[in-house]
Amino acid sequence: MDAGPDQPDQPGGPGGQPRRLGRFIGLDARPVNLDGFAERDDEAGLVAFASANDPEPSVALDADGRVTELDGTAAPDFDLIDAFIAARGLDAEVTEEANALSDVAFARLMVDPNVPRAEVVRLAAGATPEKLARVVALLRPVELQMAVSKLRVRKTPSNQAHVTNRLDDPLLLAADAATAVAYGFREVETTVPVNADAASNALAVLIGSQVGAGGALTQCSIEEALELELGLRGLTTYAETVSLYGTEKVFIDGDDTPWSKAFLCSAYASRGLKMRVTSGGGAEALMGAADGRSMFSLESRCVALARAMGAQGVQNGGIDGASVVGCVPDGMRELLAENLLVMLRDLESCSGNDALVSESDMRRTAHTVPLFLAGSDFIFSGFGAIQRYDNMFGPSNFNAEDLDDYLVLQRDWGVDGALRPVTEDQLRAVRERAARACLAVYRELGLADFTDDHVTEVVHAEGSKDVTPPEPQAILAASDAIMERQLGILDVVRALWATGYEQEAGRVLAMGRARVAGDYLQTAAIFDEQMNCLSNVTDPNDYQGPGTGYEVPAARREQIAAIRQQRSRAGLLARHAAGHAAGPRVAGSPRTEDDTATPEGSVPASTGTIGGVTRGDTDGVTDGITHGVTDGVTHDATRQRAPLDPPGAADPASVSRLVSRGPAQPGADPREVCIGVSPALGTKLWFTMSGLPVGEVLEQIVAGIESEGCSARIVRVPSTVDLGVIGLTAAELAGSGVAVGLQAKGTALIHRKGLAPLACLELLSIAPLLTAEMYRELGVNAGRHAQGRRPAPVRNPYTDQAIEARYHAEVVALIAIERGESVPGAPPVDLEVER
Amino acid sequence: MTGDGGQARALSGRPLEELTLEAAVRGDLSPADLRVHPDTLRRQAEVAEAHGNPQLGENLRRAAELTALPDDEVLAIYEALRPGRSTAAGLADVAARLEAAGAPLCASLVREAAEVYARRGLLRPA
Structure with missing residues (x-):
């Protein structure tokens, strides 16, 4: 940094450098300063909104209603993306009306609760990509939240989980999928560190996802053709790895075109499979081919393309490029605005928050909270329901380590973030059942054999570092066998039934029946745990200001409030009485310093106690919360006997x-x-x-x-x-x-x-x-x-x-x-x- | 229900209510019993159109056409549409086969692709 004219050189540091200020030395060590930040660079596409190279919005139609000009480009010069959008992406009846509206007037319609959602969606269907980008760019963060509340498709919010591990351990995948479902996730996405394990991972997650409750959708994110094949067999029930990009060059580098992707959309639907596409800002800049355009301008093209292709939904909000967006000014606002683009096109929003955007807990939380408060069809397109290190997509913005934080945030704000508190007993039960069901199916189908000891390890493991790695060849062999023998959903149903998992067999079959019914092909469809299909058709968002839209139901409010750490006055009295009744043991039991000795600034692992009485609730909920004071020095002192009070003296507590x-x-x-x-x-x-x-x-x-x-x-x-x-x-x-x-x-x-x-x-x-x-x-x-x-x-x-x-x-x-x-x-x- | 799920039949013609666990474990069900019927997809297309999304409707109508094609042929057409994979004649051939198989919407998508690919240099040289 330049020293200003009134800042004289300060001698004293080595090499003539001025001595550093303690303030800056301290700040430099903060986690946020591990993040990278970039100056705006329009040529490289390192700009969130409004690059100097973004075109002016424009549209022209011929007498037949065909688009002859789109955002400054005439039909003969249309690239792949323009051409596909022009062919079927815009509602010709409203396109002139929509594009003639002033940007500010259009933006106000999005925020005004008196303007129905349907009216905004009608106009947006005719807006060109650049027009919509310009309008949404006008919205301030709070206005984006208002617009998201009003414009998201499904009334009831939901959430998606990532379930993967470093070992592709099927039993652990099954246990973790069941864990995700127990927490309330309605979509479970897996992927592979080893490509050839894909079929095994898909199978394990399918089994686990139907333990404890039915109806969760599952997918396995891999190469397009293989992903489709797993879907055709019924080993997955939706797909979302159909990637779109905002420039022709990157699209082709991705080895696809809008036509091949559109065909893929139809292919999934032809087998009754739900699917959505994936885009997200920053991808083009990351590939060095942003054509000098802003991230938001390119993302608006992707979303318009998704609508034109007939996809029912879009996963965006940065995704793999989230940190690229995050490094430029207005980046976090851009990510939220991407989700709104999808909602404006009347598509399901699977809203990102699935890549760790910062080393700073404060910054990564600030990224997610605005959308979390506003609600979305899927607040995360992958909350890491497993340990950070086990997330084979890379760490998500929130991970299993953050589940309690998330549940508390729901409770703090009275907001339905689509997750629910889980007790240790509940989790033990579903993890064990899922692991055992998976073992049984692999054994029944002759895919692989696992031991009871492995089940026990998996049930109790925090993550894959706590389990003995299964033989990698065994998983590869299982995966090969699934593909070679063309095993599918009916084989899974029969194997579950034959091994005593009748309920899970019924639930897996129900996922097959859902394809035949086809209702979950509609926009933003999920199944609740009773297999009711919630979508834009059955559960449309009807927000029109306070008192309308999604109201957290009373039973759900109680569930959100009832985190396992909650304490009551009656419980406190009972603990005091019990501690008192315990008499000499309570007062006289000296503790070693080891009980509470913890590193400075960390939370002690041991359960906090009052005078020897654990502070956990007595309702069977886990005692994981720590009430111990972490200031080792002062707290340890309270744990020691006073000098006047030698051990064995009369009970001073009486x-x-x-x-x-x-x-x-x-x-x-x-x-x-x-x-x-x-x-x-x-x-x-x-x-x-x-x-x-x-x-x-x-x-x-x-x-x-x-x-x-x-x-x-x-x-x-x-x-x-x-x-x-x-x-x-x-x-x-x-x-x-x-x-x-x-x-x-x-x-x-x-x-x-x-x-x-x-x-x-x-x-x-x-x-x-x-x-x-x-x-x-x-x-x-x-x-x-x-x-x-x-x-x-x-x-x-x-x-x-x-x-x-x-x-x-x-x-x-x-x-x-x-x-x-x-x-x-x-x-x-x-x-x-x-x- | 969104469409009329209660009346839906599987691709095999078997009614939805016969897709029971008992039937599955008896070995009475085949993969075609868990495949969506084109009529169901067309009804879902109507629902999508009635809810203001003609593009989703068109996609579901293309999907209805593809129910008649075996998996490997569907995968082969996808592959043919990827950049630089097909000659102009190759795509024309795919379109013709789709037309003949009662898939006119898919055929028209392929023809449109061929036209744009030619202009943007994405065809494999003959």
Whole structure:
């Protein structure tokens, strides 16, 4: 970067370079700076919208309604793409009307909820590719979202999964396909690292996809002819790898033409197979043949071509070129706008988000969220339902590692992202059944044999790195056998039935029957789990502003809300009661540091506990959530026994021996320090948020006070949950005028008579991080304050993590319990710890 | 239902309701029993046209024509349409065979391709 005129050279760095700023050194290390960014370059096609070389929109018709000019090119000069679009892509009856509309007026129709979807679609059918590109380019991000909500074809949103692995392990493919279906994916796409394994992969995914629920569509993405053949045999039920490109050169380099692709569309339909085409910005620039045009201009040609060919849908939104689009200004907006082009042409949108666009979690999430909120026919054209490393398409923008994040995002926004929470037991069941069904079919058909041990590995594996690799030759042989023996859907049905998988046999056959019925050839068709066909015909999007369009059904809202990490107040009370009843074990079990020792900044793998009680729900849902604090230093400290409290000593948690001794009176001893405790401490709540028994906390505070030669008196302030008032009330009772206030959740302070309730002397506010030592130090300081000294305050522990996000839900429940125990107007009472 | 799935017959002529699991495991079903019938595709084409998508309708009508062709012939025509694979005469021959096989829409697609391929230099020299 140039140094500006007012930035004098700064000596000091090696080689005369100015010394680097810490700010930039730190920023350079951020993940976003691993991403590549390119200056706009119109000649190379590295431009999202409006290249200097994009043509002016134009259209001319002859007397017979034939297109004689399209976007600045006259018929004799039409390239393949122009020629195909001109021949059948534009509605001659509206093309002049549509192209005469001003860009802004057209753009407003897309966003205006009072203009029905049908009217916008009618006009778009006549718009030339360049016209539509210009109009959509006017939409700002929020306007794109509005237009997507209104213009997507199917009312009910859905989602597609990638299911692949590095080994082409059939059992793992089957288990992972069943996993995808359990999460709610309605299309499952596989592919191969080894081309010759394709038939085996298609078979394994077909089997797995029908375990747990029926109706999910499957495909195997490979070379066009082989993909068609697998479809013809019924081993797949849809196709989407029919690629389109926006320039003639790249189209031909892809070894196809619009006519060969159109024929392929018809070929799939002739066998009753759903199919869509694939395009996506950036592909032409990546191939060095963008003709100097903008990515969006070329993508608009692809989408117009898709419509002209009679494809029912398009997968776009970058796809393989997503990161190329992402590297230029306005790139992310361009990707979203691509999806809208498809919807405007009244086609099914399978909306990308299937390539990892950034090393930055923030940036990759920001790419997906606008479309996720707006909803689409398929929000992802491949959410990686497997581990990143197992995705043979390359990592998707979201992957199995992100499933919980995605489920939480659905819940945060009350948006139907088409996935649902899954319990560990549910997943164990479907993974096991899918792996066993796959083993049985391979054995029954004489394709390959796998062991029970392999099933067990597959069921429990996070990904293929956790399984013993099957013999590669065995999978190749299985695949060859499927092709040579021309095995098809009926063979699969019979094998499933013969081996006891009657339900799955019925579901696979139902996918065959669906081809005969043909309903899923209509635009945006999917099957729900009852095999109802949802498409533009049966489930059309009727959005016309608030209160219309897709409304998340009540049962589905509950499902979205019920993530496995959700906690209730009743559950919290039960855990406290159970932990208390456990008695000495709870308070007295010292933990080794190994329990919680974790690298800085990472989440501990072990389940968080309150005083030895696991915090998991008791409804059988997994305990995967970690409540442990990851600041190793402070948290480990809470796990250790306090020095005053040697192992084997009397149980300090037994606050059942916290006994009331009647109304508290003001004390006279100037060395007396009170400890005011909250209403629920030791009545309903027995553990602070850092997991310490409240009895131990009281002992530490008392010990601290006594070490300063003061005496301690415990009083309960039952009238309030406000810690400032609790502390102040206790201070007014204390002979010294100084008191410690303590809430059951562990927050503590030092107060002095005469101060305002909120103006305490010291406050330990971050309850989840407080240690026994800190409570003891607080007692020491209270004693010193009582003697009129001015001690250095106990330092609050510090963390840069989202400590509030982690604990605020629990705080709300704890405070509610405190409030339930409080008795307004009740006077303070003396308490005694009986030993 | 989109079309009239309840009345649909398979390519073999067998009605949809006879495509049961019992029939499949008895070995009574053949691949043609799980193939879509051209009439079904034409009905789906009408549905697509009624829903404002004549291009999808045309595709489904081409598909109806292709139901009569065996898989390998369908694959061979696709291959012939790929760039640089066919001479002008070769494509004319494909079109003629399609016409003769009762596939006029597909034939016209091939003829149109031949014309554009000639202009754009995508024919294999004779």
